[in-house]
Amino acid sequence: xxNILVVDDExxxxxxxxxxxxxxxxxxxxxxxxxxxxxxxxxxxxxLVLLDIWMPDTDGVTLLKEWSSTGQLTMPVIMMSGHATxxxxxxxTKIGAQSFLEKPITMQKLLKAVEGALARETPGNGPALRxxxxxxxxxxxxPQMAELTVEAAMTGGQTIPAPVEMGPQARxxxxxxxxxxxxxxxxxxxxxxxxxxKEGGSMTRVAEKTGLExxxxxxxxxxxxxxxxxxxxxxx
Numbered sequence: 001x002x003n004i005l006v007v008d009d010e011x012x013x014x015x016x017x018x019x020x021x022x023x024x025x026x027x028x029x030x031x032x033x034x035x036x037x038x039x040x041x042x043x044x045x046x047x048l049v050l051l052d053i054w055m056p057d058t059d060g061v062t063l064l065k066e067w068s069s070t071g072q073l074t075m076p077v078i079m080m081s082g083h084a085t086x087x088x089x090x091x092x093t094k095i096g097a098q099s100f101l102e103k104p105i106t107m108q109k110l111l112k113a114v115e116g117a118l119a120r121e122t123p124g125n126g127p128a129l130r131x132x133x134x135x136x137x138x139x140x141x142x143p144q145m146a147e148l149t150v151e152a153a154m155t156g157g158q159t160i161p162a163p164v165e166m167g168p169q170a171r172x173x174x175x176x177x178x179x180x181x182x183x184x185x186x187x188x189x190x191x192x193x194x195x196x197x198k199e200g201g202s203m204t205r206v207a208e209k210t211g212l213e214x215x216x217x218x219x220x221x222x223x224x225x226x227x228x229x230x231x232x233x234x235x236x
Contacts, residue, residue, distance in 0.1 A: 002118055003027045005046040007037040007063075008080065009055045013103070017050060020107055021114070023204040034058035041067070046075055048117055050101070053081040053088065061088065064095050076117040080105065107208055189224040196226070 004026050006017045011032075018028045029044055031037040034057050040046070053060040060079055067073040073096050081088070082103035089100055098117045101109060176183060192206070199205035207214045 001025045001027065002047040002114075003029070003044060004114070005029050005031060005037065005040050005044070005049045007031045007034070007040075007049060007055070007060070008052040009033060010052075013052070013080075013105070017105070017110065020110060020204055023202060024111065024114075026114075034060075034063045037063060041072060048075055048114065049077045051077050051079055051097075053079055053092075054083070061092055061095070064092060064097060068096050076120065078113050078117055107204060111205075185224060188220070189226055192221055192224065192226050 004021055006014055006021075006028060007030075008014050008017075009032050014030045014032065018030060021028045029040050029046065031040050033055050037049075037051070041049070051060040051064065058066075060081075064073070064077060064079070067077075076098040077096065078099050078101055079088075079092050079097045080101045080103060092100070098120065099113050101113055175186075192210070195206045195209055199209065203214060203217065207217045210217065212220065
């Protein structure tokens with residue numbers, strides 16, 4: 001679990017990122033401009049900052065330069081923009097940004113960028129005192145500046161999940177000599193329980209994996225009588 005500061009002037013972006021990151025167990029603080037970001041940075045000393053480039057008072061690259069020049073860039077920063085260019089990517093990376101996220105931001109890219117940033121060193125301060133990536137994860141190197149592309153700058157050497165070794169729970173035996181509805185409910189309950197355990201109880205990840213909207217997923221799990229705390233206990 002990390003303390004993450006989200007800086008963006010768009011309410012919808014702040015709400016979306018806050019919901020996803022909170023669901024992953026992180027503590028999230030929100031700022032809608034550079035002034036609020038400065039206060040939050042000084043007050044809460046976040047483990048990671050998600051920083052929008054285009055803001056009404058001070059743009060994100062200027063704020064990044066300010067933190068770097070005053071010795072306040074002690075945490076990884078992920079830049080966000082819907083209009084990223086190779087020049088902006090190179091400039092922000094030289095200043096100390098870990099990576100870019102291109103808007104609209106997908107959940108998969110967000111989570112990979114956050115995992116990668118928290119696993120790497122803090123700019124200029126050596127290794128950060130942050131949770132290590134868990135078993136089953138390998139880190140890829142950050143691209144060299146000479147080889148940097150817009151795509152590389154946006155993804156910035158993410159932590160990539162290795163193939164998951166499935167345990168016995170991945171295979172189940174079901175009794176077929178019963179009404180179709182009962183057999184289907186039994187299968188679906190086992191299916192969702194398996195994915196909840198595999199994803200550590202994260203409803204966001206399970207929704208993405210199963211292709212269901214979160215609201216629909218909650219209703220489905222309640223209908224099937226699935227214990228929502230089971231996945232989190234298994235992961236603990």
